[in-house]
Amino acid sequence: MSIFDKAKEFAKNNPDKVDQGVEKAGDAFDSKTDNKYADKTDKAQDALRSKLGE
DSSP states (O other), X not given: OOHHHHHHHHHHHXXXXXXXXXXXXXXXHHXXXXXXXXXXXXXXXXXXXXXXXX
């Protein structure tokens, strides 16, 4: 089982933890960049949630 398969399995079994982690990482990035890339960060968060939620 590859690391990507393990990540998908974890995401499937723990969607709340994954969502919380993605949100926290995006917020930290926005904080460090003074929200300069907030729209792109939101798109990246949505894409990651979508990819892990497959």
